[in-house]
Amino acid sequence: VAEHKWWKDGVVYQIYPASFKDSNNDGIGDLPGIISELDYIKSIGVDTIWICPMYDSPQVDMGYDISDYENVYPPYGTVDDMDKLIAETHARGMRVILDLVVNHTSDQHKWFQESRSSKTSPKRDWYIWRPARYVNGIRKPPNNWMSNFGGSVWQWDEETEEYYLHLFCPEQPDLNWENEETRQAIYKSAMEFWLKRGVDGFRVDTVNMYSKGSMVDAPITDPRSEWQFAGLQYCNGPRMHEFLGEMNAILEKYDAMTVGECPNTPDMTHVLKYVSAQEKQLNMVFQFDVVDIGQGPYKFQTTPFNWKLPEFKKAIETTQVLHRGNDGWTTAFLENHDQSRSISRFGSDAPAHRIPSGKMLAMMMMALSGTLFIYQGQEIGMVNFPLDWDMTEYKDVDSSNYYKMVDERSGHDEKELASAKAALQHLSRDHARVPMAWRNAANAGFSAVKPWMRANEDYAVCNAEQQKGDKNSVLSFWKRMIELRRQYKDVFVHGDFDVVDMENIDIFTFTKTWRNQKALVVLNFTDKEQKVSIAAGFRDQKANLLASSVDNCAPDALAAYEGRVYLL
Template sequence: MTVTERKWWKDGVIYQIYPASFKDSNGDGIGDLNGILEELDYIKAIGVDTIWICPMYDSPQVDMGYDVRDYEKVYAPYGTVQDMERLIAETHNRGMRIILDLVVNHTSDQHVWFQESRSSKDSPKRDWYIWRPARYVDGERKPPNNWLGNFGGSVWQWDAGTEEYYLHLFCPEQPDLNWENAETRAAIYKSGMEFWLERGVDGFRVDTVNMYSKGDMVDAPITDPSSEWQFAGLQYCNGPRMDEYLNEMNRVLEKYDAMTVGECPNTPDMSRVIKYVSAKEKQLNMVFQFDVVDIGQGPYKFQTTPKNYKLPEFKAAIRRTQDLIRGTDAWTTVFLENHDQSRSVTRFTSDAPEHRVAGGRMLSLMMCALSGTLFIYQGQELGMTNFGLDWDMSEYKDVDSSNYASPHYKMVAQRSNNDPEALKAAKASLQHLARDHARVPLSWSTGPYNGFSPADSKVAPWMRVLDDASVCNAEQQQSDDTSVLAFWKHMLQVRREYNDLLVHGQFDDLDAGNEKVFVFSKTWQGKKAVAVCNFTDGPLALQLPAEVAMEKARLLVSSVEGAKEKELAAFEGRIYLV
């Protein structure tokens, strides 16, 4: 294994905060920066050393802040730039760091740059976005290519004023910036990055980081003959100038010793990923690969049969991301949840009342035993689960759910002649993977609105709160030694204590084909640990691989109280030192 420099972010544990849903300090039903400030001590007590704030910039909120109207202002319901400055200072006062979301593939269509760009074909900022003339087929106006957008439909929007199309890989209200233009790039670095680096932020999670270079924008191959629009992720990701752009961006970041973690979808070629995160390439510090969280997905996200995968596929996905650091100078990440994913207890274990705590604790043990920088999403430390199938479609607020799922749901209704079974399957698929589950307000207590808003608040939270706060809330778990929260605190302590082995060690899957148990080893300079995780809802006989002699293995930690010597409990995880 190549020993590379130990940067602060390698050993870091990063806690992701979705401002709208974390804590509402002023009773307007929307989480805010002062709500985060109130709970910094709670976050620090988990054992976290860095917080990551999802977009808090001024925004029309078409896509929950991923449509930025002004990088240098804060979305008013969240607070002000002064509130952000105070949050940065208070985070630093507690010995923690803070990173922000950097959203620079696109802006809001209300950003002044785009307003000027669309004002006329002669605008000095016309070339700051991607404009193209129409194609005509048998006299009919068509978009420039057949690419399918991330939220469905074409990626091109017709602008009647200047009679051209502009590109938007996401919503029509999120036009893509033209990174080919050096002037645009300079403005992005100054407004999006340096404005906040000067105020003390320690780095960025970089949204859609591999989409800046769009390549030649030719038609995507036809993979869905029933649709006019075709999946084009392999076209618009990892384009020819990506290395150049990221090197340039890195030169800005280096001046501030700022860290980066990039969101890197549609990149099946691991050598490409290694190039992005190799220390000598000076592009990104690490990326999020989606192999693990995409496991079991159907041809489209909302055409997925829940839990439609076998454990060996899950293990293989983890192996791919762990192997990024095998014999390289690259770095990797560990995560199961974020603002775009449903809850891990529901997805990968069981949210049945008798299993949810065991599932949450076992996943914590597994994650803490994997190499790379560890990311925890708000509520994950409590073992929060998906909301129920009984929630009405109107409770789904996310643009991905409403834009895509509603038409999908309607399409299923239409095609199946309202067949109740088909509608049930469509809703189950939505309920399993919707981004909404991560965006439900955090359950702080059993008080009004689950303690998310002040008790005397007259306004209901912007999104319905969970029905299960009586069995899952932060206040109760802070004084319960058997809780998911207590176990996360313990595991993060174990991870710090065995830092070389658990954070930097080499990962090996010891029983890849096993459909019930995940057994892997971690080795570092002659030291070895073995993790064993039971992914079933029943007890199993404990069998360690032949190369791990039981008499030489010392139990370091188990995720259940009173672990039996020769039997794994349902959803039990263990780590042995060998």
């Protein structure tokens, strides 16, 4: 029997510091801004906050390029502000976790500066340096791997005439985890510095990429490119489980919780090993099955909405059954700072449907097993910004690199560029990164000045202040759902998940079972009314209906995007 830990019943609220709340009106969100809204966060019913990287950084990848683990990015505040934030969060009975980004640092980190200074630097081996290959006298990188943000993973360094590895931007060199000294420095600087200040755990960035394996060429999946998708090679390498075991020994001393980001892992035996309690590696991971839906290996090369509901159910099922009958644990999430908005992706952001589909998705999340994660703005039903925004409004390196690549590759072809932009409007990370909509006021009430990123102008119809006072709002519905989840946590958080109607392309029905308690969740994923026959045993509407996302629901039909949950 799995041990009971606080984080299992946890509901975590993710904060993106740049876009949450600007307290000093410089256009950039900050730590005092977060502190000022802790009561709001608490009122949603969550018990833990996760703060995206607030460390010092040149911000090439929005803080996932860290130049100093032991300092705060000055526009966000200071280490003192962090101490205050931790204390204020704890004072409200909530916990706080930070992002742990230790697959790579910024190229401005002093470790890398030393490493690149010469081949004989004592820190040379802290990063991954390789000589060039020469093919017919032409200099080539050591392999054909494509970076997560396009182009080669290898960057040539003129000074010392070697390549260094970067799975993300060239400004994000990968640390060499094979080097014992490097690992100890990571534990001390990136982890213990903050654990000693009282943080309760970490969301561990790209946690399965530390062990790179043999670095042989990846198979050619995109003949038009010199660089190939290699995620299946650099993820889950040979020493991964060993490294995580070692890291866990430090975390255990502080009783810190971990949730690791686990992309490119179709092999469940790896996932299970990461999250099994007896393996002592991580507490849980984010699997990508749901958020990767409809995408090929090249994220944006997808037709919007080219997935069908059964695929979605299968993906949810994969993550929901992971820990069944073993000592592992799972997570439930639809959004984060790397994903576009869930209403726009999985529901409908058409004016008539955004609120209903936002509630329906909230109901689904409420009923899923594992630790629940919600992302700032999800609780008020924020949606993607519109297609007519100019490309200059996209700030993410992932988005702009993709657009640039299509531009170059197509020779500025307007049709191809239009379809690239449509893909970005559907899937870009920028949609999650616009300022939080606080009020019906300029810049969504986020800041008095023009923010670093344009606010979605729909704040008149979607803002936290209005929704607080409206019992029919998405926010009020989320609060109710989180209450229900807590009230019936055995069945919702810990119960066994089973899909009832895998083949149905309109309705998603699943049960949750805990001992002799059973819940039935029925969700209409279409914009039309759907006839349904509620399964035997659940028919007694009055006795068994726990909640519906619409008022006065009909006995044998679901309204457009209605969600309903019954309890036996």
